[in-house]
Amino acid sequence: MSRGFGAAGFGGGPGHGKLKFDDDELHSKISKQLLLRISKYFLPYWKQTLLVMIVLCVSAVLGLLPPILIQHIIDQALPDKNLHLLLLLVLASLGATVVSGLLGVLQNYLNSFISQNIVHDMKNQMYSHLQQMPLQFYSSVKQGEVITRMTSDISGIQGVFSNTIVNFASNLFILATTAVTLFIMNWKLTLLGIFVIPLFILPTRKMGNFSWKLAKKTQEKFSEQNEVIEETLSISGYLLMKLFTKEEAEYSNFKTINAEATNLQIRQSMAGRWFMMVLSTFTSIGPLLIYLYGGYLFIQGELTVGTIITFVALLGRLYGPVLQMTNLYVDIKRSAALFERIFDYFDMDPQIVDSPLALHINASGKDIEFRDVNFAYQQDKPALRHISFTAAAGTLTALVGPSGAGKTTITNLIPRLYELDSGAITIGGKDIRDFTLDSLRSQIGLVTQDTYLFNGTIKENLLYANPEASEAEIMDACRSAYIHEFIMELPEGYDTVVGNRGIKLSGGEKQRISIARVLLKNPPIIIMDEATSSLDTVSEYYIQQAMHVLLLNKTSLVIAHRLSTIMAADTILVVKAGAIVEEGTHDSLLKNDGVYRDLYNKQFEPKILS
Known part of the structure; x- marks a missing residue:
């Protein structure tokens, strides 16, 4: 059951029924212009971003040390029964792990700082932009749609930095340092190990498009959910629902939308799990090939056991970034759905400027x-x-x-x-x-038939017109509107809380407070x-x-x-x-x-x- 209309002429609200997508539409979401537009939000935090890149680079190098040190433990310290060397190698490996962990804490802090501040900036920008929109926009757009874009849509992109940009840079550094190390160790085994990498990329494009569709449909369903909550649990909507005994109908409507949103979220979650299962299967092939061919080379006397074990460990560091970077395409597609909805609002012309x-x-x-x-x-x-x-x-x-x-x-x-x-x-x-x-x-002072009072005290509502007004000016305005005596009879006087939309006051009382508020502003019109x-x-x-x-x-x-x-x-x-x-x-x-x-x-x- 729908009570609203889309934002006609202003970008549209969520529709009902099946959504349709095509490849051209999906390609346009990750255009160079979109990426450039997103990058502008990171410019104020370029110093922190640069520091993150340095931390990632150092962490990538440190991550190589434990596997390499293990090779020396297996091939040198243990066969030579050199306890001193063993102790040094173990302590060095432990030190590298501890330093890497500390750098990870610093990286997480910087990630959080940058992403949270970007969300903060974007919410401020969105609120300021929505303030400039004409009245016609709010008379046509769904209330739940505005709330969704201001809250869950913008909050949903806070992982873009840590889950996409940082992951991409981190995986790139790890991939580069690991690949170089592997080629230095044995170029034949390295070529064999990277043989399966193309298998990771093949399903990624289809998964990315599918994930984008689900993310977009899920956010639109959240908008419908917020719309129902806003319309039926606000004061006016609640009274209407009660007076027309529509509780069951509205509950049924909400339950249906909630179920649809839940199913979409489950589909998103399971789609990712199936995708990762397929990729994990491919990653198991590489180590098996290394053990097979590496074992042959060991039998031929060309490799040591420590080299094989270290190679398999480093191969995991090679496949991990590849898996992450292939999944990055999926994350970008998912993020593009959110950015598209946000930029749709930013692109609306305020018209009256x-x-x-x-x-x-x-x-x-x-x-x-x-x-x-x-x-x-x-x-x-x-x-x-x-x-x-x-x-x-x-x-x-x-x-x-x-x-x-x-x-x-x-x-x-x-x-x-x-x-x-x-x-x-x-x-x-x-x-x-x-x-x-x-x-x-x-x-201009405007007094309307539909009086709106904030859920605060009478005094706070009056001061909205003139924050600098004195107590005497407030009382004079209320006397002129013939509401002062009524207010003084209240237990809390001017500090009485009026409730949501002034629900604790009668229509006439609200109207006279509204008139007093305009009189306190004292405009010429x-x-x-x-x-x-x-x-x-x-x-x-x-x-x-x-x-x-x-x-x-x-x-x-x-x-x-x-x-x-x-x-x-x-x-x-x-x-x-x-x-x-x-x-x-x-x-x-x-x-x-x-x-x-x-x-x-x-x-x-x-x-x-x-």
Whole structure:
């Protein structure tokens, strides 16, 4: 059961049904451009990375010493019964092992430092980027998808450094030093030992593609899982689920998605095990060939027993890196699936950004003007058509009309939550696109019908508008919103925790705190979108009285369905089907036999009980 839609136009969310892949798509994931893009995240830590490479190189050399020393123990110390030499060789081997272990600890620390900091940087970059995305992105993308990309996708790449780059370098050093050593010892046995290496590479490509598919599908299934959790266990979703008794249906849906994700993870795990089993079989062939041919050479007097034993031990050091490096292709494929999802978000255009020459704005005492504004959420479906009006400085402009007419859309264009398609919106005669977003939005206070409060104290929610506000300023704002006395009656007063989304407060109480928060910001422009809809009659009356003072010298736009709240507005705009069909004062509009008069009659005409 699906409740959401993909992020249309913004890269898309996880789909439902079978995913399809082709080889061309898979090849494109490990392009030179992708590798270059990934490498940029390591540049700030190049010193630590260089130190890791040095440690790996020294460790690779030290790793050769124990097998070589064993050869000397078997071929010299033991046959000669030289206890002193035996002791020196054993201590040297032990010393090499201890130093190698200490270097391994240092390497693990550096690996962790680099990988964790890269994840830290990438999460910061992702959060900052998502902050710049337009409102339209969040109205279309699935919530669980955003959380998955911010958490498990980015956290999943922290092993890229230690499991791919470091492993590759380590295995390369080990492979090079071991191969040189083996050729010096006996080039014939070395050629025989590397005879089976091509067998490791053959299944790797197919396994890499298969692993990539599974990793991508698994992450998408995690996104669906997070979406269900976010939608059904949030306050609003939880209440909806309870009221419509959908617990069983939602549990069944979650159980199905959870089972699919678990099966995908099992398939990932087992695919790797089967792959390694096949490769392990191939690795057993080499030592057997060495024992066979090496034994022949020993019988012929060309080799010693210590040489054969050391050769087999070093051959393990040769096969190990080869196995790791063939598996590296699989790891890269798996990592590419995660990087692709992350870079998909990074590549999304924020759309609404500051122009290079953007200026700071002071909107105090300046008119807001819409000049032939057109806007559509989707192509060929206009939401606003040829909107033109002026909200004079220091006046109250009301927008009324049926639901879905476009009133909220008009007000959302002023702080540039959406970008208009054509026309212009000006403040003081200057296009709002010529101002910085920060300065523009700092001049606007918005109170919406759907009040949002953080799960903190009342005081913390109020200070979100103005962190520098004093106790007196906070209380004055709350008195103006007629919520101060209620707060003081609470056991904890302003330190009362409101709960998730303010669940511990009534709708009217939340709304008045929201109004107090905007008043504390004290911007020159105030937008109220059905801000009094949750208030009782008495509270609405007091708010209206307070607004006469609070909106003095402020430019205000008020959306209202209850016409009683905007009768005293300086200008009333009647919006219908995305267009302004009437404009005037309350009295002038009543004289017309139009939409406003029809709305007024429906609200205020006497109700006759039959």
